[in-house]
Amino acid sequence: MQITKPTFYNEFSCIAGSCPDTCxxxxxxxxxxxxxxxxxxxxxxxxxxxxxxxxxxxxxxxxxxxxxxxxxxxxxxxxxxxxxxxxxxxxxxxYPRHIEEFEGLRELSLSLSCPEAARIFLSHKEKIIFRTVEKETPEETYDDFDYFLFTALMDTRDYLFSVIQDRSVPCALRRRKLLACGHDFQLCLDQNELFQWETIRTRHQNSAFGDSFQKKIFKWKDAEKSSDNLRKSIWKTIIPQMEILRSGWHDYLRDTLTPLYTSCDTEQQYQNVCLEFETFYPDWKIQEEQLLLYWIYTYFCGAIYDEQIFAKVKMAVVCTFMIHELAVGTWLLQQKQFSFPDLVSICYRFSRELEHSDQNLNKLEELLDWEEIFSLGNLLEI
Known part of the structure; x- marks a missing residue:
């Protein structure tokens, strides 16, 4: 049996009564x-x-x-x-230790829904590394486990990790590369041409973030739609469909997002506000990378069980986007003040509403798969 976990995994220790919340x-x-x-x-x-x-x-x-x-x-x-x-x-x-199970492999992580785990995870400024070790355990077999698909998923995830952690390019471009790769991989699987994926992955590696890739992205983007309306539509599409785990969640979202959307009448105003926030809080650039990595590491290879590859890439991008919106909204609500504990609080509250409910996780994946608002063109535009 192989065991994979991030290098910071063993740093966690429950802080019990000192925790700002309860699990x-x-x-x-x-x-x-x-x-x-x-x-x-x-x-x-x-x-x-x-x-x-x-x-x-x-x-x-x-x-x-x-x-x-x-x-x-x-x-x-x-x-x-x-x-x-x-x-x-x-x-x-x-808890908050999380396990994803595959035949011959267990992947361990710390759940973002725990304040202390979120603090540990988000405080790492270096590139996160995952270690795999062999452990002697009884052999396990899974019915109909597709090793060909699983190998492709693992190899592709390694490539997605390299995309996410390429700090030589802006994170916006990295997100677009993730979406393009997820789209192409899903298409291969849907057309029963998974054998083509190595070729396509090589093409993505060769094109990197250069002019040919950016020209292709420009063609895919739906320029006729307002980015401002798209962003609001994401919230309006997802939140009403979700089970509420804690009272006051909708009030919190409304109170936090209202300052952001009422202060931005145009796309340029929105971009200016985001730029001002990221100038005030420069750590976001690294923490955005870590969040994208968290969602991809935790959920991407789970596509072996449902083949929803693109939906899992969309999940990484959309969840990170939503956390960013809450961070900028909090900054505005607090008279343009923001700190690391604010981001930790946003992340664990968001994660609890999503990851502590199988119903919510399944519903989100369903929405990402079927709703037009989450088309490749729309997400590239955002």
């Missing part, structure tokens, strides 16, 4: 079978509470006002304090 609210915490057995056979004074505050039918902890029944007033876990850390279920013990 025990706003989402349903599922319990693994081994933990259910431990809880069912628990002895002592804590037994009755376990029996009463677990939904045995759903295999989850009960919630009260969207907070785990075992989350106390100090935002600490009563299972941990009363019964010990060995009684934590897999979800609580492992």
């Amino acid at each position: 025990c609210a706003g989402w349903q915490i599922m319990i693994d079978q081994n933990s259910l057995k431990k809880y069912r056979h628990c002895k002592g004074a804590f037994r009755n509470r376990l029996l009463n505050d677990i939904d045995w039918k759903e295999h989850s902890f009960r919630q009260y006002q969207k907070r785990c029944a075992f989350l106390n007033e100090d935002n600490l876990c009563d299972i941990y304090s009363e019964a010990g850390k060995d009684m934590l279920c897999d979800t609580c013990r492992k």
Whole structure:
């Protein structure tokens, strides 16, 4: 078995009561079978509470006002304090460590939805590196696992990493290269011509970010549509379709985005505001790179199970775009003040609403795949 993880993976340690938020609210915490057995056979004074505050039918902890029944007033876990850390279920013990599973490979990451994990991830200014090691484990087989497609996905993701981390070109051009590659790779798969992808990837590598590539991008862009309206339409298309995990999420979005969109009547005004923000907060250029890398590393190779390659590239671009909009809106709301903790807060709040809900992840991918607003031409225009 191969295990892949970013070099900063082992830096994480839960900061417990010092955390600005809690991971025990706003989402349903599922319990693994081994933990259910431990809880069912628990002895002592804590037994009755376990029996009463677990939904045995759903295999989850009960919630009260969207907070785990075992989350106390100090935002600490009563299972941990009363019964010990060995009684934590897999979800609580492992979070924010995230695992993507493939035949013969496990990919580990830290979820952006954890404030401390987000802080660690976003604070890295050097290029992020992933290490792979061999670990002796029993052989596993997956039914109908397409090794040819998976190898193509892995090789392509390595190329996308190199695109994302090429700091010699503006990030806007890197995003466009990601979209072009994702589009071409999806087309190969849809036309049952996956054998052509090495040739196409080589063509992308050779064209790099030069004039021929930029001319091709210009032809693809839908110049007749207003970028301002496209940006607003992204929010209007996605947000109403999403399950709300925390009360006040829509209010937060409205309050944060209103200063941005009310202050920009034209595309030029919008570009000026963004330039002013990025001049005030120059770290965004690197953090944008890290965010693009996060979404691609975490989700791209999952296309082995659903073949939605282009949708996963779009997800990286669109989620990073939305975080950027929230950052600029926050900067305006705070009278043109912004700091690293502000970005950490935006990222973990955004991630919790998206990544703590399979329904939201699946719905977003569906929208990215089918809605015209997310066409290649529109996203290149934005």
